[in-house]
Amino acid sequence: MSEMAILGGTPVRTKSFLSPVVVDENEWNYVKQVLDSREFSRFMGSLSGDMAKTLVMPSQEAENLEGQYFSFLGGRMVRKFESDFAKKFDIPYAISVNSATSGLSTALGASGIGPGDEVITTCLSFNATALSILLFNSIPVFVDVSKENFCIVPEEIEKAITPKTKAILVVHLLGYAADMDLIMGIAKRHNLIVIEDCAQSPGTKYKGRNVGTIGDMGVFSFQETKNMMTGEGGMIVTSNPEFAKKARLIRNHGESVPDDTWDEGSLVNLVGMNFRMTELTAALGIAQLDKLDENNRVRSKNRSYLSEQLAGLPGLRTCSFKDEEVPHVFPMIYDGNETGVNRAKILAALRAEGIPVGSGYLRLMYENPIFLRKVAYGDKQCPWSCHLYGRSREYGRGDCLTAERLINDKFIWFYHINRPNTLEDMDDVAKSFKKVFSNLEKLKDAEIETRIGYKW
Numbered sequence: 001m002s003e004m005a006i007l008g009g010t011p012v013r014t015k016s017f018l019s020p021v022v023v024d025e026n027e028w029n030y031v032k033q034v035l036d037s038r039e040f041s042r043f044m045g046s047l048s049g050d051m052a053k054t055l056v057m058p059s060q061e062a063e064n065l066e067g068q069y070f071s072f073l074g075g076r077m078v079r080k081f082e083s084d085f086a087k088k089f090d091i092p093y094a095i096s097v098n099s100a101t102s103g104l105s106t107a108l109g110a111s112g113i114g115p116g117d118e119v120i121t122t123c124l125s126f127n128a129t130a131l132s133i134l135l136f137n138s139i140p141v142f143v144d145v146s147k148e149n150f151c152i153v154p155e156e157i158e159k160a161i162t163p164k165t166k167a168i169l170v171v172h173l174l175g176y177a178a179d180m181d182l183i184m185g186i187a188k189r190h191n192l193i194v195i196e197d198c199a200q201s202p203g204t205k206y207k208g209r210n211v212g213t214i215g216d217m218g219v220f221s222f223q224e225t226k227n228m229m230t231g232e233g234g235m236i237v238t239s240n241p242e243f244a245k246k247a248r249l250i251r252n253h254g255e256s257v258p259d260d261t262w263d264e265g266s267l268v269n270l271v272g273m274n275f276r277m278t279e280l281t282a283a284l285g286i287a288q289l290d291k292l293d294e295n296n297r298v299r300s301k302n303r304s305y306l307s308e309q310l311a312g313l314p315g316l317r318t319c320s321f322k323d324e325e326v327p328h329v330f331p332m333i334y335d336g337n338e339t340g341v342n343r344a345k346i347l348a349a350l351r352a353e354g355i356p357v358g359s360g361y362l363r364l365m366y367e368n369p370i371f372l373r374k375v376a377y378g379d380k381q382c383p384w385s386c387h388l389y390g391r392s393r394e395y396g397r398g399d400c401l402t403a404e405r406l407i408n409d410k411f412i413w414f415y416h417i418n419r420p421n422t423l424e425d426m427d428d429v430a431k432s433f434k435k436v437f438s439n440l441e442k443l444k445d446a447e448i449e450t451r452i453g454y455k456w
């Protein structure tokens with residue numbers, strides 16, 4: 001049995017895992033077209049042409065707009081990327097934005113959510129999910145997750161509904177699909193909007209349907225760690241022409257469009273944002289969308305291989321995925337009671353072997369002091385103190401026990417199942433886990449530094 005690297009032995013792996021950014025001729029070609037055209041963004045902040053038609057035009061039609069009519073919907077690459085995305089996800093409207101964070105806020109704003117409204121969401125996600133709710137002054141309400149797929153528990157949503165609830169923001173975390181049948185049933189009974197955060201799940205299906213296309217609106221991310229990536233960027237999808245229209249207005253300085261003929265309802269949430277995507281970003285997006293299926297296939301293959309390799313290690317359970325779900329990372333559940341070794345030591349030992357593993361999110365979203373102390377807009381606790389809200393809402397540790405336990409001492413995530421990492425790379429991961437898990441007795445007694453020292 002070889003000595004663990006953390007105790008002075010030789011690490012299994014010394015080279016880095018590869019980043020998910022895979023560039024080939026396609027990216028170069030589309031980017032070159034943008035450089036040649038000298039058109040870096042053709043968005044105009046004010047509308048020309050037939051406004052009523054342009055704003056509700058399905059993405060595949062908008063791709064072919066010429067002359068003055070396209071200016072409000074962006075340049076050629078932006079409209080092609082949206083059209084390709086809409087086609088791939090089989091939905092009429094795809095509206096690009098500069099991040100999923102701005103996309104989530106836009107989707108909430110487009111569906112009319114505002115001050116005094118509560119939005120129920122999961123407690124376990126990247127903090128952008130919760131913070132996006134604050135933009136239009138709504139109040140996030142956090143509920144617990146399932147032990148099986150780490151997505152929001154539908155029964156907990158139902159318990160959290162109040163007269164102020166207006167929407168459910170579902171996250172399909174790590175590539176798992178949340179239980180959309182139950183969630184849509186609850187939404188229907190209580191007349192709630194459903195927004196799907198698909199930042200980590202492009203290509204995942206729920207009962208044969210793409211996640212993101214089941215609720216009222218879906219939002220995707222193209223940030224550099226995601227399954228398709230343009231550096232930064234996001235896409236909103238919807239089948240609802242009115243939501244599409246509002247989303248297009250919100251992303252593009254909507255406040256410069258309305259005139260005296262607009263009624264008050266139409267003006268809601270048009271507060272002049274610029275969430276537009278550039279032509280260069282869209283050029284990358286077009287090429288990356290073509291790779292999505294292959295990227296997803298590699299993630300699934302690496303995940304199943306690692307699952308087989310790591311079966312039977314003491315105290316460790318690898319998490320299974322359905323065939324129609326695309327894993328974003330490789331999640332595992334660790335039980336330190338079974339082995340007598342705490343998770344921090346396991347993580348440190350694996351990192352010393354050259355394997356970048358993490359403990360999931362460092363905290364739940366409600367543990368952010370912004371929520372614990374309710375400080376967002378100004379220093380008077382807006383939006384929680386807004387007279388339109390009129391309820392008290394506290395956040396505190398202990399609110400969502402399943403999720404707290406998962407991140408406190410159970411989750412182990414390995415990140416690099418992405419292309420171009422191969423089964424050979426997964427072999428190094430498996431070797432390292434086997435080495436560490438066959439040295440548990442030594443690890444139990446060892447005094448080691450468990451703070452993160454790994455260079456990502």
Ligand SMILES: Cc1ncc(COP(=O)(O)O)c(C=O)c1O
Pocket residue numbers: 099100101102125126128129171197199200220221222223232233234
């Ligand atoms: C679940 C989830 N939602 C939203 C976001 C925000 O995405 P973006 O970085 O594109 O704003 C992320 C990004 O990590 C995420 O993982």
